[in-house]
Amino acid sequence: MHEIKKITIGTDNCYIVSNGRDAILVDTASAPGCDKIIAECSKFNMKLIVLTHVHFDHAENAAKIADYFNIPVAVSKEDVELFESFDKQPLFSYGLTGRIVLGLSLTVLRNTKVEKPHNIIFIKDGDSLASYGIDAKIISLPGHTNGSIGVDVEEKSLLVGDELDNWVVPATGHLYTNLDAIKESAEKIRSLGERTLYYGHGKPTKNKFKFFK
Ligand SMILES: [Zn+2]
Secondary structure, eight states, X not given: OOEEEEEEETTEXXXXXXXXXXXXXXXXXXXXXXXHHXXXXXXXXXXXXXXXXXXXXXXXXXXXXXXXXXXXXXXXXXXXXXXXXXXXXXXXXXXXXXXXXXXXHHHHHHHOOOOOOSSEEEOOTTOBOGGGTOOEEEEEOTTSSTTOEEEEETTTEEEEETSEEOSSSOEEOSEEXXXXXXXXHHHHHHHTOSOEEEESSSOOEESOOBOOO
16 A cells, blocks of 8 residues: 655646555656655665656656665656756647646746756656665656656556646646647546546545536
C-alpha cells in the first residue's frame, strides 16, 4: 500500500509516492518551492524524480533536487527538447478557463528556462518503477506536450500531470500542443476505470471529468 503526498506550491502540485521508506517525486513545481520540497523529500529514501512533462511549473526544480539527492530524473524522449525552449511545442487553449490560464502563464512559460538535469533517464509507456521500490507504471498521455506521461500507482491512483486539470472542475487539460492527442489521452484515462486522479493543478478527484470533444 503506497502513500501519495501532495505538495502544493502556489497553484502547482507535485507528489511524493512512497512505500513508507523508498520514494519517488513526481514533478517538482516551480523555483519558489525548492526548499520546501527538499525538506519533505528528506523524510524518505529518495530514488527517482519523474517529470510528467517539461514545463517550468513541473520541472524547474528537477536539476537541483536531483543533485541534492543524487538521483536520476525520468522524462520522456519527446519532451527533452523543451529543456532548450518552450517554443518547440507551442501551446493552445480551449474555453474561457483555458484562455485565462494560457493568458496568465504564456509569458512566464516562454521566458523561464528550465535547467536540464545531468542525469536523465528516458521513460516510455508501460515502464515499471518496481526497481525504484514503487508499484507504478508509466502511461503515455500525449497532447498537453508531445511527451506527457502519467504515473499509474498500484492501478488505483493516476498522476496525470496537465493532461487533465482541475482549475475549476476536473476536465480535459485546457492547454494543449496537440488537440487530437489530448482528446485521445483523456479517453485513455477514462477507459482505465476506477482511479483517484491527482492533477498538476487542483485537488484530486475520482476518475470522472468533463470531456472536451
Ligand atoms: Zn504544463
